[in-house]
Amino acid sequence: MAITGGDVERGKEALRHYGCGGCHVIPGVPGATGQVGPSLEGIALRTYLAGRLQNAPENMVRWVQHPQSIEPGNAMPELGVKDGDARDIAAYLYTLR
Template identity: 45%
Template sequence: MPQASPARGKAAIERVGCAACHQIPGIRWPQGGSGPSLAGFAEQGLIAGRLPNRPDMLAAFVRNAPGVLPGTTMPAMPLSEGEARDVAAYLYGTR
């Protein structure tokens, strides 16, 4: 994603607490289990089991999951559009 920063994405993930629900490589604590592990995200076929796994879709989903996929259990997150792109850049770099 143009101008996206994985380092800023990691900071945003830590700030908003994504790891409270997900296990995320590089995030040591917490390591939630109510959501899926996000390890190897780039290799996953779908986002939330229903959306195409594309950077633009992931950025929109992490920012406002209920708006993108009504009925999802993931809440909207307090992220700007830029921060959401950064989060996507970080997740696509995980293994």
């Protein structure tokens, strides 16, 4: 179990399920070659998420679930990501160094 309380492999699948690769390049996720949002390569090493949240597990989970409540009007949509899926997604994202 990762620091987020999630599962890395389930996170990889959840990224595909929610279509995150349509907007982001996500290393290790087949077909994740989007150019709308930033590449997620190295996201685990970034100091901030979305340019404003300290890069910490709970903040990563919050951002994945509620990007519009954190940064209204940004390009990342609210996708209805469930709690467990958000933890799994964050677990996978923290492997991207």
